[in-house]
Amino acid sequence: MATRPQQSPRRTDALSKERIVEAAIEMLDAGGEKALTFRGLAARLATGSGAIYWHVANKDELLAAATDDVIARVVTDVAGDAEPRDAIRAMALGVFDAIDMHPWAGVQLSRRPWLVALPQLFEGFGSQLEALGVPERVLFDSTSALVGHVLGAAGQNAANGRLYAEGTDRAAVLGSVAEEWARLDPARFPFVHRVAAQLPEHDDREQFLTGVDLFVTGIVTTRA
Amino acid sequence: MATRPQQSPRRTDALSKERIVEAAIEMLDAGGEKALTFRGLAARLATGSGAIYWHVANKDELLAAATDDVIARVVTDVAGDAEPRDAIRAMALGVFDAIDMHPWAGVQLSRRPWLVALPQLFEGFGSQLEALGVPERVLFDSTSALVGHVLGAAGQNAANGRLYAEGTDRAAVLGSVAEEWARLDPARFPFVHRVAAQLPEHDDREQFLTGVDLFVTGIVTTRA
DNA sequence: ACCTGAACACCGTTCAAGT
DNA sequence: ACCTGAACACCGTTCAAGT
Numbered sequence: 067m068a069t070r071p072q073q074s075p076r077r078t079d080a081l082s083k084e085r086i087v088e089a090a091i092e093m094l095d096a097g098g099e100k101a102l103t104f105r106g107l108a109a110r111l112a113t114g115s116g117a118i119y120w121h122v123a124n125k126d127e128l129l130a131a132a133t134d135d136v137i138a139r140v141v142t143d144v145a146g147d148a149e150p151r152d153a154i155r156a157m158a159l160g161v162f163d164a165i166d167m168h169p170w171a172g173v174q175l176s177r178r179p180w181l182v183a184l185p186q187l188f189e190g191f192g193s194q195l196e197a198l199g200v201p202e203r204v205l206f207d208s209t210s211a212l213v214g215h216v217l218g219a220a221g222q223n224a225a226n227g228r229l230y231a232e233g234t235d236r237a238a239v240l241g242s243v244a245e246e247w248a249r250l251d252p253a254r255f256p257f258v259h260r261v262a263a264q265l266p267e268h269d270d271r272e273q274f275l276t277g278v279d280l281f282v283t284g285i286v287t288t289r290a
Numbered sequence: 291m292a293t294r295p296q297q298s299p300r301r302t303d304a305l306s307k308e309r310i311v312e313a314a315i316e317m318l319d320a321g322g323e324k325a326l327t328f329r330g331l332a333a334r335l336a337t338g339s340g341a342i343y344w345h346v347a348n349k350d351e352l353l354a355a356a357t358d359d360v361i362a363r364v365v366t367d368v369a370g371d372a373e374p375r376d377a378i379r380a381m382a383l384g385v386f387d388a389i390d391m392h393p394w395a396g397v398q399l400s401r402r403p404w405l406v407a408l409p410q411l412f413e414g415f416g417s418q419l420e421a422l423g424v425p426e427r428v429l430f431d432s433t434s435a436l437v438g439h440v441l442g443a444a445g446q447n448a449a450n451g452r453l454y455a456e457g458t459d460r461a462a463v464l465g466s467v468a469e470e471w472a473r474l475d476p477a478r479f480p481f482v483h484r485v486a487a488q489l490p491e492h493d494d495r496e497q498f499l500t501g502v503d504l505f506v507t508g509i510v511t512t513r514a
Numbered sequence: 515a516c517c518t519g520a521a522c523a524c525c526g527t528t529c530a531a532g533t
Numbered sequence: 534a535c536c537t538g539a540a541c542a543c544c545g546t547t548c549a550a551g552t
Contacts, residue, residue: 081536104526114537116528121535125526176400179449185471185482192481206485207492211443211501218442219435225403247409257416258409261430268431277435284508305517328545338518340547345516349545 081113083121087131094132094170102129126178133174134182140164141186150197151282157190158216158278162271165220172224175217187213198282200289208285215281223270240266305337307345311355318356318394326353350402357398358406364388365410374421375506381414382440382502386495389444396448399441411437422506424513432509439505447494464490 089110093102104125108115122128140160148156165172175181192209200208230236247255247262313334317326328349332339346352364384372380389396399405416433424432454460471479471486 103524105524108538114539115526116538117536119527173397173400176397176445176449177452179446180453180467185474185479188485189479189481192485196481206488207497207500208504209481209485210492210497211504214443214446214497214501215439215505218444218446219438220442221400221445222403222438222442225400228401229404243404250409255409255413257413257420257433261412261416261433264430268434273431273434273438276431277438280432280435280508280512281439281505282508283511284504284506287507287511288504327543329543332519338520339545340519341517343546 081111081117081121083131086111086118086121087128087135090128090132091135091168095168099129099170099173129170129174130178133168133171133178136164136168136171137161137181138183138186141183141190150194151279153194154191154212154282155275155278157187157194158220159271159275161187161216162220162223162274165224166227166271169224169228172221175221179217184213187216191216195282195285198286200285204289212281212285216278219274219277223274226270237266305335305341305345307355310335310342310345311352311359314352314356315359315392319392323353323394323397353394353398354402357392357395357402360388360392360395361385361405362407362410365407365414374418375503377418378415378436378506379499379502381411381418382444383495383499385411385440386444386447386498389448390451390495393448393452396445399445403441408437411440415440419506419509422510424509428513436505436509440502443498443501447498450494461490 086107089107090102093106093110102125104115104118107118111118118128122131140163141157165175181187188209191212192205195208195212196205230239244262244265247258247265250258252259310331313331314326317330317334326349328339328342331342335342342352346355364387365381389399405411412433415436416429419432419436420429454463468486468489471482471489474482476483
């Protein structure tokens with residue numbers, strides 16, 4: 067008999083890298099990096115733990131694939147014909163929310179940065195900066211810096227979020243940090259003393275957006 | 291007999307949290323996060339693995355302490371009477387170099403962000419921004435954003451560095467990434483196509499400094 | 515108070531054996 | 534070609550027992 071063409075392109079019950087990554091993301095979301103084990107994953111997929119290795123090389127690759135998946139989802143649907151600054155804000159917020167919803171991806175980002183989605187980010191931010199009149203000569207550096215800022219700041223935020231996620235609420239955690247800051251030697255930390263009280267008040271999302279705006283303003287102002 | 295005063299405040303051969311953290315940093319520097327094990331640490335300190343638990347609660351706390359140590363070293367000796375912008379650059383570079391030399395600390399930073407050293411960073415950056423005339427009303431937000439930018443961007447950089455550290459050299463790795471980028475669909479990625487060639491050329495440290503400058507310019511320009 | 519090291523309950527990964 | 538699951542070589546952490 068002839069070699070059977072792949073008539074049913076994906077049997078629902080067959081294992082595939084996509085199904086594995088999807089299940090991995092669910093486990094990571096539910097319990098963080100430590101909750102993802104090959105044994106647990108195999109059980110969830112009703113297979114043997116070794117079967118997973120047929121589709122992914124190892125845990126690092128699985129984590130990288132999961133991170134890429136989560137970021138790529140966001141990057142694909144970037145708004146088309148908005149004002150450049152708004153488009154930048156929208157894309158940045160997409161990354162922010164993705165990492166906020168999947169904090170483990172933020173950690174992964176600082177381990178293996180070369181996302182498959184990186185070209186999309188470069189394309190999106192770079193073309194908008196160009197539309198803002200940033201000259202060719204500094205376009206690459208400006209875009210790199212902006213991409214780095216967005217990924218970095220979003221990752222930092224997710225790290226903060228991890229703190230309140232574990233039981234205690236945000237206000238309580240930040241409140242006690244503020245108290246610690248207020249107890250520091252006022253002679254050595256005059257500035258920290260003055261601003262400590264503002265710590266529990268601020269809105270993380272708002273502050274992230276402010277940061278992006280500041281950065282874009284810096285780029286636009288610096289061009290010459 | 292009366293309770294003996296602690297006459298020799300630290301016996302050279304006694305275990306202490308400092309000695310443990312110091313040894314942990316050496317192991318992390320030598321082989322990354324996976325190279326740090328309690329068994330290896332115990333062997334290096336010529337003790338039992340359980341002894342370490344008398345001084346640190348668990349591996350997470352040990353990693354946090356090691357990270358704090360590495361960042362705190364840098365933050366302590368910030369220049370005193372430089373120009374505000376230069377002082378900011380110097381402090382930012384200190385963080386950059388610390389994370390560049392200890393990439394595992396960058397990963398840790400995105401896991402537990404509330405460094406003991408954080409007040410120092412806030413104090414340093416905040417007071418310099420104040421000296422630049424940033425008004426009180428936006429001082430806290432601006433400082434938070436700057437600290438976040440520095441930690442985030444430095445972490446991103448360390449993540450990149452990890453790639454070339456493992457055998458292959460920087461130019462080769464970035465060169466092949468640039469080739470991949472050049473193979474992307476030019477219709478969908480016109481910008482990426484144009485700048486791909488610049489990828490292997492750029493200086494990471496320089497680009498980080500540029501980013502900090504852009505950010506400060508953004509803050510100073512935005513104040514109103 | 516501090517240290518020892520065996521024991522416990524896990525891991526990621528491999529691989530002969532199956533279909 | 535793809536899956537199974539026992540086996541291997543590790544882990545972090547605990548804890549009775551020592552000094």
